Amino acid sequence: MSRTEAGFDDTAVVSARGLKKRFDSFEAVRGIDFEVARGEAFGLLGPNGAGKSSTMRMIACTSPRTGGTLRVLGMDPQTHGPAIRARIGTVPQTDNLDMELTVRQNLQTYGRYFGLSRAHVRDKAVELMEFARLSDRADDEVQPLSGGMKRRLAIARGLVNDPEVLLLDEPTTGLDPQARHLLWERLFRLKQSGVTLILTTHYMDEAEQLCDRLVVMDGGLIVAEGSPAGLIEQYSTREVLELRFHPGTQTRYVSAVEDLAERVEVLPDRLLLYTKNADATAARVSERDVRPLSSLVRRSTLEDVFLRLTGRTLVD
Amino acid sequence: MATDTPRQTLTTPVRATGSVVGPWRAMALRMEVLWSWYRRYWRANLYSSGLQPLLFLGAMGLGLGSQVKDGSFLGGITYLQYIAPSLLVSGIVATAVNEAGHPVLSGFKWKQDYVAVVATPITPQQLYGAQLLWIVLRLSISAVIYGLAAALFGAWTGPGVLLALPLAVFTGAACAAPVMAFAAVTRGEGHAFVALNRFVVLPMTLFAGTFFPVDRLPGPCLPLVWISPIWHGNELVRAVTLGGLSPLPALGHALFLVAMLVTGMLAGRRSFYRRLVI
Amino acid sequence: MTEGTPPTRIPAAGVPHARPAVAGRPVGGGPLLRMLPSSSYAGLSFRLVERSVLLYSRAWLVLVSGVFEPLFYLLAFRVGFSSLIGDVTGPDGRPMSYVAFVAPALLVASAMNGAVYETLSIFYKLRFDRLYDAVLATPMGTLDVAIGEISWAVLRSGLYATAFLGVMAAMGLATSPWALLLIPTALLIATAFAAIGMVCATLLRSSSQFDYIHAVVMPMFLFSTTFYPMSVYPPSLRWLVELSPLYHGIELARGLSAGTLDPTMIGHVGFLAVLAAGGLYVASRRIGKLLLS
Numbered sequence: 093m094s095r096t097e098a099g100f101d102d103t104a105v106v107s108a109r110g111l112k113k114r115f116d117s118f119e120a121v122r123g124i125d126f127e128v129a130r131g132e133a134f135g136l137l138g139p140n141g142a143g144k145s146s147t148m149r150m151i152a153c154t155s156p157r158t159g160g161t162l163r164v165l166g167m168d169p170q171t172h173g174p175a176i177r178a179r180i181g182t183v184p185q186t187d188n189l190d191m192e193l194t195v196r197q198n199l200q201t202y203g204r205y206f207g208l209s210r211a212h213v214r215d216k217a218v219e220l221m222e223f224a225r226l227s228d229r230a231d232d233e234v235q236p237l238s239g240g241m242k243r244r245l246a247i248a249r250g251l252v253n254d255p256e257v258l259l260l261d262e263p264t265t266g267l268d269p270q271a272r273h274l275l276w277e278r279l280f281r282l283k284q285s286g287v288t289l290i291l292t293t294h295y296m297d298e299a300e301q302l303c304d305r306l307v308v309m310d311g312g313l314i315v316a317e318g319s320p321a322g323l324i325e326q327y328s329t330r331e332v333l334e335l336r337f338h339p340g341t342q343t344r345y346v347s348a349v350e351d352l353a354e355r356v357e358v359l360p361d362r363l364l365l366y367t368k369n370a371d372a373t374a375a376r377v378s379e380r381d382v383r384p385l386s387s388l389v390r391r392s393t394l395e396d397v398f399l400r401l402t403g404r405t406l407v408d
Numbered sequence: 409m410a411t412d413t414p415r416q417t418l419t420t421p422v423r424a425t426g427s428v429v430g431p432w433r434a435m436a437l438r439m440e441v442l443w444s445w446y447r448r449y450w451r452a453n454l455y456s457s458g459l460q461p462l463l464f465l466g467a468m469g470l471g472l473g474s475q476v477k478d479g480s481f482l483g484g485i486t487y488l489q490y491i492a493p494s495l496l497v498s499g500i501v502a503t504a505v506n507e508a509g510h511p512v513l514s515g516f517k518w519k520q521d522y523v524a525v526v527a528t529p530i531t532p533q534q535l536y537g538a539q540l541l542w543i544v545l546r547l548s549i550s551a552v553i554y555g556l557a558a559a560l561f562g563a564w565t566g567p568g569v570l571l572a573l574p575l576a577v578f579t580g581a582a583c584a585a586p587v588m589a590f591a592a593v594t595r596g597e598g599h600a601f602v603a604l605n606r607f608v609v610l611p612m613t614l615f616a617g618t619f620f621p622v623d624r625l626p627g628p629c630l631p632l633v634w635i636s637p638i639w640h641g642n643e644l645v646r647a648v649t650l651g652g653l654s655p656l657p658a659l660g661h662a663l664f665l666v667a668m669l670v671t672g673m674l675a676g677r678r679s680f681y682r683r684l685v686i
Numbered sequence: 687m688t689e690g691t692p693p694t695r696i697p698a699a700g701v702p703h704a705r706p707a708v709a710g711r712p713v714g715g716g717p718l719l720r721m722l723p724s725s726s727y728a729g730l731s732f733r734l735v736e737r738s739v740l741l742y743s744r745a746w747l748v749l750v751s752g753v754f755e756p757l758f759y760l761l762a763f764r765v766g767f768s769s770l771i772g773d774v775t776g777p778d779g780r781p782m783s784y785v786a787f788v789a790p791a792l793l794v795a796s797a798m799n800g801a802v803y804e805t806l807s808i809f810y811k812l813r814f815d816r817l818y819d820a821v822l823a824t825p826m827g828t829l830d831v832a833i834g835e836i837s838w839a840v841l842r843s844g845l846y847a848t849a850f851l852g853v854m855a856a857m858g859l860a861t862s863p864w865a866l867l868l869i870p871t872a873l874l875i876a877t878a879f880a881a882i883g884m885v886c887a888t889l890l891r892s893s894s895q896f897d898y899i900h901a902v903v904m905p906m907f908l909f910s911t912t913f914y915p916m917s918v919y920p921p922s923l924r925w926l927v928e929l930s931p932l933y934h935g936i937e938l939a940r941g942l943s944a945g946t947l948d949p950t951m952i953g954h955v956g957f958l959a960v961l962a963a964g965g966l967y968v969a970s971r972r973i974g975k976l977l978l979s
Contacts, residue, residue: 115686154526154685174529178426182527188520192892193445201441205528206426207433253426449894455901467908475784475914476770606751611758620766 240271579641585672862945881965
């Protein structure tokens with residue numbers, strides 16, 4: 093089904109030019125440009141304090157920008173906040189569900205804020221509980237639900253107005269692996285049904301799973317942009333060879349292997365050799381009589397890109 | 409918008425179903441949600457909305473009233489009939505301040521339902537208006553319960569009570585509006601509300617003409633009485649139930665409360681916006 | 687990760703005196719340790735009191751403002767009600783000023799209010815802060831929690847009672863040396879109500895249910911002969927007032943403040959002591975059940 097047949101317009105859902113956000117003396121976002129196309133899954137990656145959440149809040153129209161331009165669904169959040177919010181869905185970082193109401197009531201009451209009729213939200217709640225696999229907890233209070241259930245309910249709530257764009261701020265932080273995978277699967281289905289997803293995360297596996305395109309933010313600026321594969325190609329090598337040594341002895345071997353890789357990184361107990369063909373590099377390493385405790389050949393991941401771009405030092 | 413047939417699976421969103429509603433409808437929608445919360449928990453609120461002022465009326469009006477020896481200021485009515493209107497005012501103001509304090513701070517800080525609401529087409533200003541209207545609704549319910557029950561005690565002297573009830577609710581609203589604004593700028597754990605109750609509401613209740621005429625107070629205290637909303641409310645409510653107030657002072661009392669309400673609403677709308685849109 | 691040497695066993699530095707657990711024969715630790723299951727009590731309750739002191743040192747306004755509440759009442763009675771009411775009959779049958787009649791009652795009533803609402807507030811610590819989950823991960827047991835929180839509530843009430851007594855003396859309302867015993871009376875009332883408040887806190891489900899507690903405490907405050915003598919009630923209702931623990935505290939306080947002792951005071955003390963002991967027992971049971979389930 094082509095977009096024009098479905099009645100979509102092809103203009104960007106979100107476009108930002110020189111977008112800035114300043115809090116008193118601290119500039120959280122320092123002039124960024126990006127565009128999100130309709131139907132795309134777009135990721136904002138970055139360490140804590142990179143400016144991801146501030147950017148998300150500006151898109152969600154709950155935080156006025158202090159510089160640049162921003163258009164969401166073709167409208168200016170500064171002047172058309174309510175009209176934009178009527179057409180987007182928001183899933184906040186901390187679940188602000190109503191703990192004292194039931195699952196069903198949470199969905200119904202929230203839907204009413206969007207001007208939807210009682211009959212409509214009643215049916216919509218049933219549909220969304222099915223989608224979020226919460227049907228059998230429909231009339232339970234929210235408080236005792238597990239973290240994964242609460243997050244699924246928060247996502248279901250964000251979908252109550254059939255939004256064209258869904259904003260997710262760190263959707264799987266704090267969830268166990270089962271809960272994360274279930275959530276990813278649901279988000280993937282949403283994407284397939286044509287909802288534009290914009291999400292922040294600092295999990296690289298999440299970004300690789302979900303995002304068609306992403307930007308890496310650091311210190312309020314965009315430091316890289318592209319598809320997950322494109323970013324790996326651009327900022328890392330295809331493969332990585334990890335050589336493990338007794339902690340502290342690894343530095344002795346740096347000079348011996350330096351010329352075998354495009355880049356060598358020194359960690360407390362290992363050396364990382366970034367290379368096109370890790371098996372070949374491993375063979376040449378052993379030719380030089382370097383005997384690590386163990387060695388591992390793996391494909392380069394977004395995590396390598398991320399750490400290269402934003403550094404290994406703790407940012408908090 | 410609205411009533412399409414129920415769908416079994418999520419369908420391709422062509423256009424979101426949400427829409428922007430006008431400010432009055434927005435406030436009505438928010439109050440509807442508060443109502444669905446209240447329906448689950450109304451039983452627990454029965455006490456503060458009806459019973460507590462009655463207990464005061466029984467203990468002070470009947471019990472303490474039986475001990476009053478110098479009844480010169482009563483002018484022929486019983487002590488119970490003297491304090492019934494003013495206990496209505498202070499009961500309503502106490503409820504108003506409580507409802508405007510902790511629950512509002514919780515909306516920003518603990519329960520965070522305000523944060524959830526402003527992610528929808530509802531604006532912070534509409535949220536403030538709805539909360540104030542909601543408090544007025546709760547106060548009205550309390551006032552009616554109190555009015556009926558105090559009638560059983562024989563506490564009302566005439567039909568003036570029908571005017572007294574809305575006037576008391578109005579006094580409560582005039583107090584709730586600025587307290588909500590204060591709650592929106594409160595950052596801590598809400599200890600400030602304890603201080604507000606102890607240093608403002610309680611002294612007002614005790615000294616601003618609820619239990620005894622303010623002329624029993626030493627002269628230098630009177631300016632404090634004059635800035636007490638409870639005193640203005642007491643004077644108005646006593647005027648309509650017991651009579652004896654000329655139009656000009658009555659207008660003054662009403663204007664004081666109107667000014668408080670308007671200032672509180674302006675500050676409240678602003679502080680709600682500033683707390684939620686940052 | 688290095689799989690080098692296993693971590694050496696270092697004596698845990700966090701335990702000041704390790705809990706004795708030698709084959710059912712605990713050593714030292716006072717009588718409480720010998721009577722109670724050692725798993726729920728480590729003699730560390732004072733640590734929670736320290737936490738409260740630390741907490742309130744930042745919210746001193748709340749602490750100090752609590753002193754003012756009964757003072758406002760006292761002042762209102764002095765300037766307003768006294769002029770309406772004049773003298774009333776004191777516990778010894780002689781007339782006394784209305785303020786002197788009300789003051790000791792206000793002292794114990796505020797001890798009750800302070801204690802019950804202080805321990806009620808642990809509802810938030812239980813439901814939202816999850817404070818005790820962290821506390822119980824240390825050597826402290828559930829009984830430490832119960833005793834610690836109740837001690838703090840009682841301590842706070844004692845502080846208020848002392849301040850209040852000072853003001854009474856300054857106003858010339860406490861002339862008998864027996865009035866000094868108002869402080870232990872206030873502590874006894876506070877212990878009983880702190881324990882009851884804690885039990886209630888473990889039973890509540892939503893903060894809106896606090897109203898149920900108000901619905902019991904407020905009538906007790908208003909009707910336990912606080913503001914007028916028992917003679918106001920018809921004889922058929924007086925037994926109901928006598929059921930109120932606050933009434934017994936007020937009778938005790940009024941007698942002591944006027945310096946008139948009589949044997950019925952033993953009964954009042956007994957009633958309150960039984961209530962306090964029962965309350966403490968149920969509170970520690972409830973806390974244990976709630977936290978270890």
